[in-house]
Every structure is written in structure tokens, then in C-alpha cells.
Amino acid sequence: MSEQQLPIVVIGAGPIGLAAAAHLVERGIEPLVLEAGPAAASAVREWSHVRLFSTWGEVTDPAAEKLLAPTGWVKPDEATYPTGGDWAEQYLKPLADVLGDKVRFGARVTGVSRLGRDRVVDADREQQPFTVHTLNVDGTEERITARAIIDASGTWSTPSPIGGDGLPALGERTAAERISYRVPDLKDPAVRARHAGRRIAVIGSGASAFTALAYLADLAKDAPGTHATWILRRGIGGSTFGGGEADELPARGALGLRAKAAVDEGYADAVTGFRTTAVEKNGEQLVLVAEDGRRLDPVDEVIVLTGFRPELSFLAELRLGLDERLQAPTALAPLIDPNVHSCGTVYPHGVNELSHPEQDVYLVGMKSYGRAPTFLAMTGYEQVRSIAAALAGDQEAAERVELTLPETGVCGGAGLFDEPENAEQSGGGCCATPSTLQIGIGAPATSGGC
Template identity: 65%
Template sequence: MNEAPVVVVGAGPVGLAAAAELLERGIEPLVLERGEHAGAAVAEWGHVRLFSRWSELVAPPARRLLAAHGHRLPDDRTYPTGAQWAAEYLRPLATTLGRRVRCGTEVVGLARRGRDRVVDAGRDTEPLTVHVRTADGEERITARAVVDASGTWSTPNPLGGDGLPAVGEGAAAERIARHVPDLSDAQLRARYVGRHVVVAGSGHSALTALIMFDELAAERPDTRVTWVLRRGRFDDAFGGGAADQLPARGALGDRARSAVAAGRIVVEAGFRTDAVERDVHGKLRLTTVDGRGIGDVDEIVALTGFRPDLSWLSEVRLELDTTLQAPVRLAPLIDPNVHSCGTVYPHGAAELAHPEPDVYLAGMKSYGRAPTFPAMTGYEQVRSIAAELAGDTESARRVELTLPETGVCGGSGLFDEQADEPMAEDAGGCCGGTVEIATPAASTSAPS
């Protein structure tokens, strides 16, 4: 089994960082990506600017690998868009990794060779087999270990307030967007101009969308915007403002607060959607169990978070928290009912392991339904996993992660003003604390 590669699922930021970490330790990785190119999911929100500076978005081993091949990265102090992150870092990194990255390859199953999850005999001697689907058909890949860094982008939460689709949500699917729309696209912009738009959600994606639609409503007063939140209050949804250790995140919250204060956004708090109905004129109406309703709706932008796709992991033995669907040893450290971004405790391979040996969930997927995942957390996770697989237990356990307090740190933001200008070194990013990157030889520090 040691001659087989470590299979990494997903060629996003964390998956490619895992490959770079493994390669540095002399372990052969094989990255399997469903999309046609690395960073495919990131490219889908390419119009949105991140809270993080470049210095916080490049994994240390990836930086070294790219430098060794002569690739120069942008100014560490600037903030990229998703499109820039994918084009200037993720795709060049995948190109550098070469044949170790296979795109157009969808993972559809994982198991022990010849054993379903019920069978004990042979689980310690049979290798893992990764079942994949490509344009040419099905394939089985033998793996020494599997790092699932496939993320959650493809499985957004439904609009329904109980975690399941609202009645009529499926029938109205063509009128419901699941991601922040790019209103710079003329065709997409025309879909919303002069319409009644409902934005559902309380995270930073929702705040980003609210700002975009408020600007649209300022230009076209016949555009109506309603903000729907499941929580009963919305004043804490804007974050810490100037007190936020992440300037870009604080600025986003301030702009959203100002947009609501300007009166162009109607707020419906404590609204848990139960049904989406269509009236005789083709308009939509959202209703709750207790009889509240929002009518005359043309378009819905549901930014209600994401959840992990566990379907293809059904034949391996995972130990997941019953609430968050995150690894049980990690779940209490990231529970959003208890922790903000800045109070997440250090974690690595020990917290990400499962009863099935050599199977790890990493990156956003490791957080299950918890929403507060910064990129550098994922980079440190896969550093620890690579150390564990290399037999360097001491390094794998030496995990230190400090994240900034104030608000949530899980996603992308709108920070276009002077975003391409360097920011002062002490200004912070997402997240703007310090991560100690432990290596077999020494520890080096980098902004988180």
C-alpha cells in the first residue's frame, strides 16, 4: 500500500496545498478534480473579492514549489478576487504539479478493497479504493490514504427554514440563485433590474449581495430588495465594524449597515421559510408556518450556507458529530453556538482522523455545517495530515493556530475600494492573526 499514492479529492486551495505538503515529504499525491481545471469552484465566485491578502492565501509549501519553478506571485499585501486567486495561484500550482492533478475526474465512492463498511476482516490489510467516473467511463484507483478536500460548494443549504427544501422550492428553482450574482454581467443584471429581489441569509455572502443590490436600487429605484433572516434580530449580523481585526470584513459590515439604514432594503427578521408559492401572475410568495408572508417576489437569492456531501463516503467508517456533521473530535472546537473565528482551538490530524484508518476530511468539508472556515486553517490541517502520513508524529501533533476575534471569518467579501493597493503590515486579513507552520526542521511564522 505504501507504493500507492495518497489520493486528494478536490483541486481547490486546500487540496492543492495537501499535494504540495505531501510532495515535500516524499509522498506521491494524486489530486482528483471533478471540474475541468483546478480551482473550478473558486472561479464560480470569481467576481467577489476575498477578505484575505495574498500572503494569507498561499500555502507555504506551494509558495516554495512555485518559486522553484520560477513562478512569481502577486504582491502579498493586496487582496485578490476569486478569479485572480484561481488564475494566478491555483492553476499555476496545478500545472507545476503536472500529472499529479487529474481534472474531469469525479469521485463517486470510497471503500476498502473488497470490503463494505460492515466487514471487519481485512480492513487493516486491504488498501483503500477510490471509485471515479470520467468521460471515458469508470475506474478504480488504489490509494495509500485519502484526503477529502472536496469542499461544500456543490451542496448549498436549501431555503427552507427546517433544513429541507421549502414546499414549492424545487418548482421555483429557475427563480432561485444559490450564489452571489455577478451584477457586472449585463445579461445577469437584467434579470434583477426593476424587480423585487429577496436575499435570504445572514452571512458575509448575504451582506455582499445586499450591498450589490442596494447599489442597483440606488441606480434604479424601481428595484426592490427584501432581506430575509431566520434569526430574530439582525443588528449583530454586520460584525464588529471598525473594531474588526479584519479591515475588509469590518468594512463590508459597515457598508451593509449603511445600505439598510438608507431605507432601500426591507428587513424581515425571524422569517423561516416554509413554502414558496406562485400566484396567478407568476409572482412568488414566501410564507412561514405561522402565517407571515412576503409577496410580489420576482427573484430569490438564497445564501443560506453549505453542507458536506457524504454520499460517496457511505462505505467507510466515519465518526461524525450528530449536529455539525464534522469529525467528532473537531466539532466541539468549531461549534458556531460557542465559538467565533478567533476562538477556534488548534487542530490537525488527530482531530480529523476517523475509525477508518488513513481517511481524513480536510478544508471546508471538515467543518461540516459550521460556517467559519479560513483558508489558513485548511493549510495547517493538511500540513499536520502530511506529517502524520510521513510518520512524523511529533510534527503532526504540533499544531498552533491563532485567528482574529470579532465576527465570522468564513468566506468572501466585497472590498473593492483600493483593494489592489498594498495594506499596512499591521492591518490584518482573513484571518489576521499568526499561524505557526511547524516543519520537521523548524517552525516558521506566517500571517493566518
């Protein structure tokens, strides 16, 4: 096969990976989506009980909708908010079904390289196609030759640990049976029984922490003795609970208010400036110890919601240009750096910001953000639209990307996923009157801001 006949390998059959495939098909390019899980949106299904902040009108991709239209698919009410389960079953599964054999399940990518070239070799490097190594669910290994790589594998599989230094706290691994890294599904009888009547530490300051606090407060009303200790590495300020009624994402604002109510009504206590360095066992309970020597009262369970980070080991033989702090593409990092940007504005971007020294390799979706927050599905859809245009040779279309996004009206929030809790944000207040931004690829924000 000539290089132009080789498929574009898309890693991950989540919302952004499947959208990438839809845009490639629209451009007449053959995609091959490799998904480690057994079904489309395997990661989304793991948080199927959590409701998105974005409405149906904001979480479906235009190219995907065109692909689905001939099947009789009907888009859900654009004004309603899907759960993760709704998103997976009502949109992502039908999309994967339409793509058919262009999506391969049970195929875990273990490595990507240039054919016959490790990352050191310069000779004829860009003339070589890519080779993708997979481990299949039946235990067999496979080598797939590809024209380009779009990595949409996300960050869900690599949650950040308890330790305030970004590493596991002392004793975190040995206490693993009482530590979880996901928002608990308290509708599951087994999970509910595990938390009912218990003392639970919730570590984190983003949307997932808010969700957990709200869920636990509801549980406490039915199961006396349930109590949460909310642990923040930073202090509590005016923007801690989000934008409230001023948030341009109303569901997120309401969630922040529910978390605040959990504290105000006594269902949770907040502990601030606490950077965990050790987890000690105290009989059947756990004691968290901070770097300043503080020790909290024993708890029965610990829920760690401190953000996510990208898994990069299988890309080690590629020449990636990543920011040294965020692990995001070098050109993208300044637009999303939580150390600089205190407002939850998500800046549109495309192929120029997502390119690497290794030509035709792109990290997209949540993975492109590395450890940064504020990712929105519609941002990912614009990413892959731009990349598909570039791979089709339509550079003008790739660079003409425009995206209308709401300014979120809240500092440090997230659209679908959480902020890394170690981010030291420079701004203290929230954005003023929410407005709408119309921003082209590579263009600076023209209005709003803190």
C-alpha cells in the same frame, strides 16, 4: 505495488486539495489529485467576482510557494485582497500546472471503500488499501487503488435550501427558475438585466448575504425600482452586521457596514424571525410563507445564501466519525460549534482532530467543518501540513502544529464562507480588543473570547 508505493488520493483541486498535494510532494509522497471540474479551483471560479476577506499573505500555502518558486512565480502583493478569480488564475492554476500529471481533471469520485471490504466487514480491514471509483468526463469508469484518502472536495456543490427546517421549502423545486443559491455577478450583463428594477428576496445572515445586499444597493442607484427584502431567521442584534471597524478582518468589517447602509438608506428592508416553509407562485412572482403564517409581498427573484453542507454519499462505505449536528469530525466539532462559540475565532487543529475510525481517511478544508462557519484558508493549510507529516510517519511534526491567527473581533462571522443560518448562537456581544492567538494542536484558546 506495495502499499507504501500507492498514491495518496486527494479529492478536489481547490486551494486545500492542491496544498495537500504540495505538502505530500515535499515529504516525498506521491499524490494523485482527482478533480471533477475541467480546471483547477473549479468551485472558486464560480465565485470569481467575489473578493476575499483575507489578503494574499493569508491565502497561499508555504509548501506550495516552495514548489512554485523554481518556475519564477512571483507572489502578489501580500497586503492586497484577491477576488476568487485572482486566486484561481494567479496562484491555484500555476500550482496545478507545477503538479502536472499528479492532478487529473474531469474525474468525479463516485465512491470510496476498502478494497474488497464494505463498511460492515472487520476482517483484515486496515490491511486493505482503498479503492476509489471515478466517473470520467468521457463517460468511462475507473478504479484507483490508494494508500490513504484526503477529501478536500469542499461544500460548494451542496448549498443549503430555503426551508427553515433544513429541507427544501414546499414549492422550492418547482420555482427553481427564479431561485439562485449564489451571490449574483452583477457585472455580467445577463445577470444584471435579470435583477435590475426587480424586487429581490435575499435569505441569509452571513457574508454572502452582506455581499448580495451591497451589490443590489449599488445596482439600485443605477436601476430605479431595484429593491431587496432581506430575510433573517433570527433577529437583528448588535453583532448582526459583523464587527465593523473593530473586525480583525477589515474587508469583512467594511462589507458588514455596506450591508447596514443598504438597509439604513432604504435599498433593502429587513424581515426578522422568518423561517420559510413554502414558496408560492403569484403569476410571474414568488411569495414566501413563514412557518408562523406570515406572507411576504411578491418578489421577482429569491437569492438563498443560508450556508453549505458536506456531500457524504460517496463516502458511505467508510467508517467516519462525524458529529451528529455539524457533520464535522467528532473531535473537531466542539471547537467550531456555532451553538456554543459565538465569536469568529478559528481554532487551529490537525491530524488528531481530523482522524476517523477508518484509519488514513481525512476530511479537510471547508468539508471538515461540515455545516459550521468561520473557515479560513490558512486553517486548511495547517490541516494538510499536519496530515502529510502523519502520513510520512513523522508524528512529532504532525502534533507540533502551531498557527498564529487573528481573533476576528466579530461574533458569528466567516473567513471565506458563510455561517449556517439556523445556528442559534449563545453569545450576544462581540469580542473585546482584538488580539493574536498562538495555539498548538489540541490546545484550548488561551486568550480573547467573548
